[in-house]
Amino acid sequence: MSIRFGLLALLDQGPRYGSQLRAEFESRTGTTWPLNIGQVYTTLGRLERDGLIRPEGGGDAKQQLYAITEEGRRSLVEWFDSPVDRTQPSRDELAIKLAMAVGTPGVDLREVIQRQRRHTLSAMRDYTRLKADAMNADRSRPESADSDPDDVAWLLVLEQLIFYAEAEVRWLDHCEARLVRLAAQRAERGGRAGGPPAADEAPPRPVARKGASS
Amino acid sequence: MSHPGTDEPAAAVLELRELSRTHGTGPAAVHALRGVHMTVRAGEFVAVMGPSGSGKSTLLTLAGGLDTATGGEVLVEGQALGQLKRAQLAKLRRTSIGYVFQDYNLIPALTAAENIALPRELDGVRQRTARREALAALEEMGLAEVADRFPDEISGGQQQRVAIARALVGDRRLLLADEPTGALDTETSDAVLALLRRRSDQGAAVVLVTHETRFAAWADRVVFLRDGTVVDESAASSAESLLTGEGAR
Structure with missing residues (x-):
């Protein structure tokens, strides 16, 4: 999801090649989330399928210039306008x-x-x-x-x-x-309970069953 | 820490040996520090963390020669502070040690630039040179515009930054900062920490007392104090639970 809109946001600034998108995405985010070029082309393929971007000019798949469409622009505005969902946390x-x-x-x-x-x-x-x-x-x-x-x-x-x-x-x-x-x-x-003091016990493994302390 | 290109450890700028400070005597005695050992080398940035009353500020005032130890010794660049005459200690403090206090301790009758230039002039630097250094230090803190204003004419955050500029002016080899970011917003705090980091990268020994893990992360090493003793000497132990004392068993 974030790569999709990340690429869309970059394309909103003007048509770009896949390799260019990858380089710009990484320079914005450091190499925190490295992108492989395959991911970029897969995502571009989906964006094109959904009508959010279109190829510009000729060229083969690897040398294709892409531009954002009106639909893509609307979709991007919507993304910026809505908060990132935190009610469905990813597994940590x-x-x-x-x-x-x-x-x-x-x-x-x-x-x-x-x-x-x-x-x-x-x-x-x-x-x-x-x-x-x-x-x-x-x-x-x-x-x-x-x-x-x-x-x-x-x-x-x-x-x-x-x-x-x-x-x-x-x-x-x-x-x-x-x-x-x-x-x-x-x-x-x-x-x-009259047992020996447990202060020197090995680090505790707590029993955290619900209601255990009540 | 080592000098670039060699395996020799950099020179120790600050050494605390078996350092203790007790206030009062007998049963009422308060042991603020109990036998602390610590070495800070040139180019090293050390953060000191610990709960209130753990001895952090005491450690810093002793290291800066602002208070006298009741046991052990403090060496700054190899000189034992306890063996210096008062005038020698004052000179060492003026020339080698930069100290940022929790409260700003600015002189109200002097402008920002004069506050910064004063220790340099006391040390024999010509007035014009001292003024030029003061303006450069203010510039570095992003405060060029307040140079000729008096402390009561500028905000608390600006006063704090003037105090920091005063501590950093000249070639101080030992920088001691006690919660220097107290009155500052997060962005200005970052600028102050970045400045301390730069000074340390340029070869100064820096000791920062802080209760914020995020600020301690600027340091090379974190020393944790509790009840006047060092309980951990890396960033390895619990920050918060050591701070609140909850981690004590």
């Missing part, structure tokens, strides 16, 4: 992994969280490095020149990655804090 591997780790024997959930946090923080540092480079490049442009739209777009994409990584780290911290609290409650209940 990390959420699935944590959900599966809860209660799985032999899996140390806090260790899973810790490893992920280390990785995400390191990714966040890498993105921040790229952002610093992008900001430095922008600083070095002559004052009379406007920012290059490709550079601005790349910065927006990078910042999304940074903010999402930050949100993920906060979520992981929250998960861990919850596990610690559940373990403490469990230890307390164990203590009250």
Whole structure:
């Protein structure tokens, strides 16, 4: 879906070849979502089938110039005018992994969280490095020149990655804090029952059945 | 961190050895820092995170020679601060250390440019040169237009940036920043962090105290403090749960 409208948005700026579209898509988004040329031609084929673009001039399939149609323009306006649907979240591997780790024997959930946090923080540092480079490049442009739209777009994409990584780290911290609290409650209940204190227990594997704490 | 082209580690600009700071005595004593070790080399950018009261700001004031340790020592470019005479310490602070405070500490009777030029002039730089450096520093912060205004004539965010410009003017080898982005919007915060990053890439040692993971991500390394001790020395541990203390077992 996003590639389809991404290509349409580029074609709205004037007719382009497939290879050109691929290069422009990537310079707007860095190489965050690399596109292979096959995907580009498949998508162009579908856009043409749906009447949103049309071939211009002659040329073979690989050297074909495409232009947006009126229908394509309407479709693009509609895309920009509507929010991206967040009520149908795509499957997230990390959420699935944590959900599966809860209660799985032999899996140390806090260790899973810790490893992920280390990785995400390191990714966040890498993105921040790229952002610093992008900001430095922008600083070095002559004052009379406007920012290059490709550079601005790349910065927006990078910042999304940074903010999402930050949100993920906060979520992981929250998960861990919850596990610690559940373990403490469990230890307390164990203590009250006359059992040995469970403070030195191996990292807790919480029982997160619904209603378990009520 | 190493010098380009060699495997030699870059020189340590800041060394904290077994550093402690206790306020008060006896049962009422508050241990703000307990035996902290830390080395920051030239070209290295270190973020310090931790919950309130963990000793972050104490660490920074000791590193900047603004407070005296009750145990251990602080070395800046190999000089133990505790062994310097007051005048020597003041000179070191003026020439080698740039310090951005949480509050701006600008002198109200001086314009923005004069505030920035003052430490340079105190250090013997000619007035005209100091003024030129101050204007360049303001320009770098995107503040050229406020050069001749007084602190009460500019916004809080602009005052903060003037304070940052003052900390960065001249050739400071050690930059210490305590929540420098407090009063700033996210875009200006980014500009400040990018500036610290550039200084570090040019060879300065930078220590940033922050509670924001996103800002700490600008650093090469993150040191986590809790209850006055270092509990983790990379970005590896929990940021938020260390901050709130919820992660403490």
